[in-house]
Amino acid sequence: EVQLVESGGGLAQPGGSLRLSCAASGFTFSHYGMTWVRQAPGKGLEWVSGISSGGVYSTYADSAKGRFTISRDNAKDTLYLQMNSAKVEDTAVYYCNFRGNQNYWGQGTQVTVSS
Numbered sequence: 001e002v003q004l005v006e007s008g009g010g011l012a013q014p015g016g017s018l019r020l021s022c023a024a025s026g027f028t029f030s031h032y033g034m035t036w037v038r039q040a041p042g043k044g045l046e047w048v049s050g051i052s053s054g055g056v057y058s059t060y061a062d063s064a065k066g067r068f069t070i071s072r073d074n075a076k077d078t079l080y081l082q083m084n085s086a087k088v089e090d091t092a093v094y095y096c097n098f099r100g101n102q103n104y105w106g107q108g109t110q111v112t113v114s115s
Helices: none
Strands: 003-007 010-012 018-025 034-039 045-051 058-060 068-073 078-083 092-099 103-105 109-113
Touching: 003 092, 018 034, 018 092, 018 109, 034 068, 034 078, 045 068, 045 078, 045 092, 058 068
Parallel strands: 010 109
Antiparallel strands: 003 018, 018 078, 034 045, 034 092, 045 058, 068 078, 092 103, 092 109
């Protein structure tokens, strides 16, 4: 059974940092590109960042460029999102995602940026 389990969310102050993790199981993690997607209160899904299966290539939404870093450890089957210089508008539920024979999602982790 495919499972994606996000963790690391919580409360951060504006300008602060958080590191999100996504533990993957039930599939060959190293074979798939992965993404982070978020949903702010009352808004739709927003793609944040993506990384290739080997971790060599990464892309970011304009809102994340220069502040967020996506990475992965294929030996640990884990995806990461380092969030620096957090802004109030980063408040959202963050999901990791990949597209296998269907679109797979984790349960999400809440990130709240507030003073």
